[in-house]
Structures are given as C-alpha cells and as structure tokens.
Amino acid sequence: MRVLLDESLPRQLAQELSGHQVQTVRQMKWQGLKNGELMRRAIEEAFDVFITADQNLEYQQNLARFGMSVVVVAAKSNRIEDLSPLIGKILGVIETAPKGQVVHVGNKV
Secondary structure, three states: OEEEEOOOOOOHHHHHOOOOEEEEOOOOOOOOOOHHHHHHHHHHOOOOEEEEOOOOHHHHOOHHHOOOEEEEEOOOOOOHHHHHHHHHHHHHHHHHOOOOOEEEEOOOO
16 A cells, blocks of 8 residues: 655654555655645545644545545654554554545554
C-alpha cells in the first residue's frame, strides 16, 4: 500500500509502518497545503491511505469523493513515544480501511 503521512505526525512513524511504501507530506514537498488540495494531490500520486492526527478532517472534507482511506490517529500527543503503542492497530487498519472512509485509531487522553 502507498501511504501518505500527514505533517502533523512525526516522520519517525513512517519507519514503523513496515511493509508499506510510506512517504511524508514533507518528503512530497506538500507542507502547508490546505486539506482539499493535499487530498487531491495524494489521489493524483496514487496514494491508497492518508494517515493524520487532524481530528476535524472528516468534518471539513467530503472524503468519499477522494476515494482514499483515511486513518485518524489520536493519542496523548503526536510524539512518537505516545504513538508507538498504536502502531500495531495502525498497520492493521491500513490493510482493511474502506476507500473513501475514515477509521479512527486510539483515543485522546
């Protein structure tokens, strides 16, 4: 799976998502783009999954029209130490998340 990691998450998370081709928004030089433009470019570049910590994304965008799975991660903070316990769940969701839908992983503490 081709996975795009949002700039709101640490780039070290990409290394933990083994078995997938993971690129960060920063690597793509897309930092600072509005969500709609970011999603459009991700689809153009054939990403399958977008992983973000943006809890409001699904309320701001019609994600079904993009046809890409979105994983929203929620932890105590966006530091890799707080996200590490969620990596197994994230990996499982990457494979099963329906296209055009949002799947939440974790809970804010």
